[in-house]
Amino acid sequence: MFRGQYDNDVTVWSPQGRLFQVEYAMEAVGLGTACVGLKSKDFAVVVGLYKPASEMGLSQPKIIPIDQHVGICIAGITADARVLGKYLRTECLTYKHSYSTSYPIPRLVYNLGNKMQISTQRYDRRPHGVGLLLAGYDDSGSHMYQVMPSANVFSCKAMAIGNRSQGARTYLMKHQDTLKVCSKDELICHGIQAMSYAASIDEPLKLSIGIVGKDQPFKILSPVESMSYQKTCKPPDTPDHSWFPEALKEFDSSGESAVDSAAGPSTPRTATNSQPNLSVTPKTSKNQVNNKKSS
Amino acid sequence: MSRFHSDSVTPASSVVGVKFDDGVMIAADTLVVYGNACRYQDVDRVMRINRNTILGGGRDFADVQAVVRTISHKIIEDHCFQDGHHLSPKSLHSWMTRLLYSRRNKRDKLDVDLVIGGMTPNNKPYLGYVDSRGTALTSDVVTTGFSRVLVEPLIRERQPRHRPFTYVEAVNALRECMKVLFYRDTRSIEYYTIGVCSRDECKIKGPFKAKTCWKIAELNTGF
Numbered sequence: 001m002f003r004g005q006y007d008n009d010v011t012v013w014s015p016q017g018r019l020f021q022v023e024y025a026m027e028a029v030g031l032g033t034a035c036v037g038l039k040s041k042d043f044a045v046v047v048g049l050y051k052p053a054s055e056m057g058l059s060q061p062k063i064i065p066i067d068q069h070v071g072i073c074i075a076g077i078t079a080d081a082r083v084l085g086k087y088l089r090t091e092c093l094t095y096k097h098s099y100s101t102s103y104p105i106p107r108l109v110y111n112l113g114n115k116m117q118i119s120t121q122r123y124d125r126r127p128h129g130v131g132l133l134l135a136g137y138d139d140s141g142s143h144m145y146q147v148m149p150s151a152n153v154f155s156c157k158a159m160a161i162g163n164r165s166q167g168a169r170t171y172l173m174k175h176q177d178t179l180k181v182c183s184k185d186e187l188i189c190h191g192i193q194a195m196s197y198a199a200s201i202d203e204p205l206k207l208s209i210g211i212v213g214k215d216q217p218f219k220i221l222s223p224v225e226s227m228s229y230q231k232t233c234k235p236p237d238t239p240d241h242s243w244f245p246e247a248l249k250e251f252d253s254s255g256e257s258a259v260d261s262a263a264g265p266s267t268p269r270t271a272t273n274s275q276p277n278l279s280v281t282p283k284t285s286k287n288q289v290n291n292k293k294s295s
Numbered sequence: 296m297s298r299f300h301s302d303s304v305t306p307a308s309s310v311v312g313v314k315f316d317d318g319v320m321i322a323a324d325t326l327v328v329y330g331n332a333c334r335y336q337d338v339d340r341v342m343r344i345n346r347n348t349i350l351g352g353g354r355d356f357a358d359v360q361a362v363v364r365t366i367s368h369k370i371i372e373d374h375c376f377q378d379g380h381h382l383s384p385k386s387l388h389s390w391m392t393r394l395l396y397s398r399r400n401k402r403d404k405l406d407v408d409l410v411i412g413g414m415t416p417n418n419k420p421y422l423g424y425v426d427s428r429g430t431a432l433t434s435d436v437v438t439t440g441f442s443r444v445l446v447e448p449l450i451r452e453r454q455p456r457h458r459p460f461t462y463v464e465a466v467n468a469l470r471e472c473m474k475v476l477f478y479r480d481t482r483s484i485e486y487y488t489i490g491v492c493s494r495d496e497c498k499i500k501g502p503f504k505a506k507t508c509w510k511i512a513e514l515n516t517g518f
Contacts, residue, residue: 100389104380139416140379 011123021127022120025149028129032075034165034198035062036191037133038158038172039144040182043213044135046073047191049162049199050206063210063220067092069102069137071210071218075162076130076149084128088112105136105143109153117151127151131161137212160194167197184213188221189233205230303355303406305329307340308483309442310351311472312410313450314420314435315465316458318493319412321351322469324476325502326484333484339499341490345370346497348384348413349490353439354427355406362391362407384413384492388423388431396429404428408439413492420459420493435459441480446472462493474505 006012007020014020033049048062060078064085065071070092074081091111095103119125127149134145146154146161157176160168171194172179182190188209199205209226212218221229310323323340326333341351342363350366352359366387373381388411398405404427412422424430424437436454438447453468454460460468466489473487488501 098390098393099386101383101386104378106378107376107380110376 010120022150025127025129029076029131029161030163032162034162035073035075035133036160036168036194037135037144038179038191039142040187041180043184043187044142044144045187045191046133046135046210047195048073048208049195050208062208065218068217071135071212073133074130080128081130105138109145113151113153120151133159135212142213164198168194171197188229192230192233305356307353307356308480309440310353310410311442311446312412312422312437313465314422315460315462319420319422320465320489320491321349321410321412322473322487322489323351324483324487327356328482336484339488341488341499343497343499345381348387349492351410353408358405358407383415384411384421385415387411392425392429392431395425399429410437442476445475445479474507477505477507
């Protein structure tokens with residue numbers, strides 16, 4: 001009601017105790033395409049959905065590697081994200097130079113939160129219009145943090161932000177208890193499946209997947225690897241297949257699967273003998289990444 | 296105006312560090328000299344930094360104390376974070392190297408010899424040395440000042456081949472070293488402390504007294 005009077009400046013409170021500029025900055029996060037982040041005991045994965053601005057254009061990178069043990073996935077204003085990414089990289093590098101060890105993740109995000117808070121309290125600055133999902137692995141295990149323009153930093157088991165991320169969040173909430181014991185491949189597949197709820201039906205699922213963990217420096221999967229995961233990932237096993245995510249339909253190759261195929265979507269059966277026998281979540285199969293014979 | 300070089304008013308003598316199978320040991324006598332007088336005879340020159348780290352300081356003791364004050368601010372910061380992450384000896388060593396080297400470049404040296412030791416997060420013993428010039432090194436045996444000449448050969452002689460010292464061997468080696476240092480180093484006394492940092496404990500033990508025998512003094516004639 002009174003919005004117009006109190007939303008010109010980030011230093012102005014509304015009578016209800018709200019900072020409208022900060023809230024508007026949070027809206028900017030919702031304009032970016034979806035990001036999904038999740039962690040198990042030993043790994044943390046971030047998945048970003050690509051949406052090129054034009055048909056011929058290359059899209060902006062969704063995932064920015066920060067250091068050997070940290071990477072971020074961004075949603076919102078890419079330019080602001082670049083600035084934050086540069087800051088995080090500098091911090092990690094100077095810490096490594098001074099202390100000969102990698103920056104502990106909780107302290108890194110605490111540091112970032114403090115920096116972002118400054119721009120929510122100065123008249124000459126504006127909040128960074130970007131939300132980050134930060135995946136990291138250090139001495140105390142795997143970490144997943146959500147950083148918002150309000151400078152709030154939340155540690156999560158799993159999270160999704162960006163446009164149409166509610167469906168992905170619902171999926172992650174359903175599976176949150178199993179995440180801790182997932183293997184690396186299962187974790188990536190959960191990420192892909194969660195992302196499929198955020199993707200629109202009539203567009204191909206173009207994903208960027210980053211993983212970090214025990215004995216795994218931060219790595220963005222190559223297009224071949226990530227396509228291979230997308231193809232071998234099965235949709236969630238529900239008897240009611242109306243929930244079947246449309247976006248994954250193009251990847252569905254029903255080999256000899258344990259799922260009841262009578263109620264399944266009618267796609268041509270392709271007998272690929274190298275297809276691993278997958279049930280709800282794919283079991284770790286060593287040949288997944290190198291599976292060139294995908295349908 | 297920064298001083299390029301100034302003699303320390305309150306110097307201290309050598310520090311000896313030795314790695315053993317389960318941890319590290321650092322020994323130093325308890326003397327800080329003022330001019331030519333053995334003025335402060337009860338000074339702990341080996342300090343416990345945190346559960347995993349101990350530090351021994353030699354040369355200008357005022358600078359050693361300044362350094363330890365800065366380090367304890369860092370430890371307090373660690374406590375405040377309460378995230379289970381503690382400063383490891385390797386990180387402390389690295390940070391001190393950067394600090395001392397940068398001070399040296401500004402022509403404002405901190406005149407210290409530091410021996411930093413302890414257990415790394417993956418439970419391996421770590422022993423390092425850094426001096427006022429910013430020279431840094433890590434080794435199984437670390438010695439500063441006089442002990443480099445007087446005592447390092449002694450320890451090297453006793454060092455078993457193909458395996459580290461045991462706890463008892465390390466203690467005996469250090470005992471012998473402190474004895475020799477008291478015999479030969481004029482700016483030393485017979486009391487010393489040993490800091491032990493291992494998987495089981497991190498403590499400063501002592502002060503011990505070096506067992507010396509001055510009977511040979513009678514034979515020292517002719518001048």
